[in-house]
Amino acid sequence: MRVSVSWLGEHLDAAALPATADEVGDAFVRVGLEVEEIHPAPDVTGPLTVGRVEEIEELTEFKKPIRYCQVALGDLTRGIVCGATNFAVGDLVVVAEPGSVLPGGFAIASRQTYGHTSDGMIASARELGLGADHSGILVLPPGTAEPGDDAKAVLGLDEPVIELAVTPDRGYCFSLRGLARELATSTDADYTDPVVRIALPDTDGDAWPVRIEDTARAPRYVARRVNGVDPKAPTPWWMQRRLITAGMRPISLTVDVTNYVMLDLGQPLHAFDAGRTSGEIVVRPAQPGETLTTLDGVVRKLDPDDLLITDDSGPIGLAGVMGGESTEIPLAADLPDGARVDVLLEAAHFDPAGVARTARRHKLPSEASKRFERVVDPALPPYAAERAAKLLVDLGGGTYADGRTDEGGVPAVPSVRMALNLPDRTAGVAYRRGATVRRLNQVGCRTDIETGTDGHGVVVATPPTWRPDLRQPADLVEEVLRLEGYDAIPSLVPPAPPGRGLTREQLRRRAVSRALAEAGHVEVLPFPFVSDGVWDQLGLPADDERRRTVAVSNPLDADRSRIATTLLPGLLDMLVRNRSRGFDDLALYTVGQIAQPGAAPTEIPDPPVTERPSDEVYERIRAALPAQPTHVAVVLSGNREPRGWWGQGRAAAWSDAVEAARLVGAAAGVTLRSARAEYAPWHPGRCAALFAGDTLVGHAGELHPKVVEALGLAPRTAAMELDLDAIPLVETLPVPSVSAYPPVAVDVALVAADDVPAADLADALTDGGGSLLEAVRLFDVYSGAQVGDGRRSLAFSLRLRAPDRTLTNEEANTARDAAVAEASRRHGAVLR
Template identity: 65%
Template sequence: MRVPVSWLLEHVDVSDLDEEITAEQLADAFVRIGLEVEEVQPLGDITGPLVVGRVAEIEELTGFKKPIRYCQVETGDEVRGIVCGATNFVEGDLVPVALPGAVLPGGFAISARKTYGRVSEGMICSARELGLGEDHSGILVLESGVADPGDDAREFLGLDDTVIELAPTADRGYCFSVRGLARELACALEVPYGDPAVLDVPAAEGDAWPLTIEDPEGCRRFVFRRVTGVDPTAPTPWFIRRRLMLAGIRSISLAVDVTNYVMLEMGQPLHAFDAEKLTGDLTVRRAKAGEKLTTLDDVQRELDPDDIVICDETGPISLAGVMGGATTEIGEKTTDVLLEAANWHPPSIARMVRRHKLPSEASRRFERGVDPALPPAALERAARLLRQYGEGSIHPGRTDVGVPELPEPVTMPIDLPDRVAGVRYQRGVTARRLGQIGCRVEVGTTDDGTTIVTVVPPTWRSDLHQPADLVEEVLRLEGYDTIPSELPPAPPGRGLTEVQRRRRTVSRALAEAGYVEVLPFPFVSPATWDAFGLDGEDVRRDTVGLLNPLDAERDRLTTTLLPGLLDALARNVSRGQRDLALYHIGQVVLPRSEQVPVPELGVSRRPSDAEVATLLAALPQQPLHVAVVLAGHRERPGWWGPGREANWADAVQAARLAADAYGVELNVVTGDLPPWHPGRCAELRVGDWPVGHAGELHPKVVEALGLPKRTCAMELDLDALPLRERRPAPAISPYPPVLLDVALVVDREVPAAEVAAALRAGAGDLLEDVQLFDVYTGEQIGEGKRSLAYSLRMRAPDRTLTVAEATAARDAAVAAATERCGATLRG
């Protein structure tokens, strides 16, 4: 929210302060009461002669690629020739002129110079060149009759002003207006405040236009005011245009500018309809499937049944609270203006903005909540401006449908702010501060003698619901700097929990192995499951929905980490990365089979054990998973060799690495689970219990998601791994090992992991390690067979192992593999 200091001070009386207040002091006051100030921008960064000029003559120069004009401009006692490329002014217009010797914002020096075959003795300036805004589409044309050629333009343009840019938090929607910011400033400085919404609103004499609200949840209140006979050629007054420019809003026409001006001043967005383009009575309702609306940006939008629309007899004419429709737009010949001010359901507006990707100044305010009592005053203000500057006549009728929702009273002990802050405030501070923000405060006493305050929040403070909210208001207005910063003594710690230690250990192990941790988007679209090839009964499709999603297309909490990780992989590939190994450790959300109602717990006391148990039972299961994705080279090529592409075995090894980091051994068996390739998918088990999958993704999934060929992935349920409360250090034998190799012929369907497990079981405690180092298939082995070669490392912990002992252990291992897997020793 950008606001000039001069506008704020119209509603804040600082005359009683001891010294003149500066813009920096105003910014400090905002920060002191909890508002973030992003920038303080003085406008007077112009030196040298800047005057008002009158365009006396315009000569159109030809032969150039763009329009060029040579203008004779009266700047007082002399006429200067100035070359200009803008075409939005005519002879007789008043314009700001920077004469030679002037220096504009950004250090842009003006001098007489020859250009386009003419000598230009100055520059006719746009709003951006003067630092008044970002509009550079044309020259800044001034109102006629308000100044004479040669007058100093600084005072007329208000270049001695300063713009303060603030970033109010989402819960302070009332601060997106001069009205709200001036009230906050008055509280911070403890000076009188004048509310621009305090107007004498006359009683209505009938309706301004017939209206029906079919969706009272989406539209709480709707008010119309009609102004007829408006002069469509009437210019917007300079003070309105200037303030709109400084706020970053482009001037369009008087009717549109007035609605934007009142929105900035009071915080109530307005919309103006051309009444002559309306057909029949108006209705507020939800859109119907298949309906379309062309908005003011000339884009035809297909409406969603969740959209709130304003309709006449022809159908939707406005996307409520977001943008009006093109069919009822204020045009160059509009004389009959129907002004609208409404109060919309904030979550509905937020969903519409995200669904249509159509943010606007109006929707920013409706999303955060607008004062429901404000529409009549805002419309009265706008109607009077149109009457004053557009020579219109205010229709005596007013349509006012709906009843504003009034805040509920809140009761709390009067000393609660003192107890929360640990500070003894002066007597009466609580009631005074709450009264400053607009609350009605009544002080009373309970039966046990406790002094309490009953507070009725103002209509513009929809964020005040409970005593904690009121405490925050008192504390911030008194100043957070008055609260002592004393840290309580820290109790002796017990270190990390086993779950925390496991997460850090696994993360460190993957990072040390070359994987890069990412934090992907945790929400997923239902269409993702189609791309993954999941059937309709797959439990991963059963997801938890969000009431107010950040992205309307991704409105579900994910049941697997792979969608977010694969999105991150695709994004990196699209930006030129080819060799990727990413990982993420996070929670997935698994809904319970039976939904338990979520209890509403207050903050006045600690919940009971039963309430906590009910709350936990209502929450979905949220196990901790780890997942990795790989693409490109796992070992990069170079002068040392050709490198190696990542494959399914790397994904399996990542799972082993994560489990080994916490002392858990995984059993790897053949698996078949989308989105993995059925022939290159491994199921990961602890004992006989499946805890994850790894392997190469299915080619159709890779194509649907735009991933590199043969992308691999792994996902492991960390919560399903057993916790090792005591992990003894490994015993290292000081005696030499005996290395033996065996080659076994097995059926091709027998997993290599099963053969390794059989060897390990048969060899007993003397077998320290077994590694598969070769796989061979060919005519010598036989059809449907393969040869698996294993390296066995034998070692005894207390003696040097003899060859006979090692050979006996090897023979026992081969015998076990023969019995369990049908293996035969290859000759």
């Protein structure tokens, strides 16, 4: 929220307003608001003058629009080349004359360009440091100034702007009304709510017929009509200046008035063209198949969860988000001379969660939805509508139409009982007498004092309509502590209890992450949410358990509203993103939790914050939560070993994914066993199931070609995912035994059916070799006429060693023969 100090001053006693912008920022910080930046007054030096455009010559010989303008600056006329087209002859503009310097050190001088001498520059709002709009030059409303006047004084360039970061629970601070209240509280100044200055005249009947079908999501709807507004009436500069300061672009008087009232009071408004609105306005949910063309010209397919504003023609607005194109107030250029427009003003109160879902679903954030998502004061609509109507009458020459529609009402606000000394006991501070009641009154609460059953004082606070977050004593305590000052609360660092450190699970997770990083993998943090469509891309069967996901109530991205049951979708998305930016050789990994929902969802109890939940409630909470095991996943693409003068390098393969899994197992203190498997999204012939003992803990291998194609990945992309929590936790890692005696290396070549996995043969050799067999390594695979069709030869290197002696040839041969015999017994393998 960006706001100028002078605008704040309109809602406060001038004597109470801090002298400088820095002091205003400090005052906001004292009451818990975050000041992102204080923008100083634009640094402009030299002559900056108001000019009137007298003549425009279109230079058509260039590819882009170029105009040579004669601009009168009082007694002086300058010829200026300009590329903007949003102004006409007779318009008042701001001219930076030669010798002036604009913000950023941009010096202005006379120069030859496009075949003419440009004697200065016609400036835009951004070039003057007034805002971010650079779509055209700044055009001043007629009567704002006279040609030759000093533009610095007219524009108010000596005023700083304060930018604040408003947290979601302080939605009322998205307005000058709320910010002025906070500033008055911080400076102990008197504050008068600007709403009380708005008179609501008595009216007969309704301004427009309105019916609310969904009162839960639209508790109140107010309509006010102003007839005969002049569409060519200019927005006064003082209003334009404040809109620009707030980061909004002035468009037309009607739009600017609704935006101005929204910024000032906090109530979003929408203006319909009453002449293009037909029949009763109905607030209802969308029906299947309905569409709406919004003001940005996009045709949007509506969801049944969308709340609509409709008339006899169908949808004319997305409630709380954006209006429809069919009832848009036309611009003056689209109307004949002398035409007038009847304006129907909407001021409503909408459900915050519903507006948030709609805005995210349609990727349509707006200033209105930003405020509705954070709760707008439900008592405000008639006052905001009346304020906007008065501005349209005063500035646009309109006349009030009879009637005001006010459907629904203000939801009741429950009172909160709190012990008077609860803030003192919570903060450990003895606040001065009356501080609690005074601070609660400052935030807008109505307070009464009673005597509790224990004889101590109790305050009964009824929160104001704009503070629905004040629901329990803890909320009132927070307000008292915030306004009394967090710096007044003593800071005591609790002593660290001795003998505690990382848990075994935490140590294992760090060891796994460190091992993968040391092996050349790069850790990333993927987006943890997925869409339902990703499972089809991964080729998962319809009954796969991974399709059963947990929905997010208020997702950050409407297209990804489910908590992932596997780390692969997010990790593969990161792989695609990196490859699109030119990184082809990638080895990425992540360690994180997934969510595995139970058979049926269970309602989660909501325990009070005043005491620890009982063991029964705690267990119910735990039982309602989905299982959230920790997984580790790796994806590999491109070259695993880079190419260079030493050779062509080596592409990543399924074996690298299996090796990454074994590396994780070694870091966790176990040896993983692999077996052939078929499990989406891996290639059926290049997928290994990984076991810790007899427990299946994950899979590794090469992704299925259809998955690679669907996701736009490189061919032969490999991946691995393990359930880290399923791997047995080794309390004490075994101490490695080192033999001082030399090993005996023996090579054996076994011929077996080509459908016998090499890992199964290696397991048989290991089991048969007994305690003397230290390691088994596959080093060659051959298939051809010499071994016969449907068979292959696998050569293994066996390392034999005894811990207490040097092995004899007989002992080595006996161990080798036992290993080969076991492989023959299990898989029919024979020595080649």
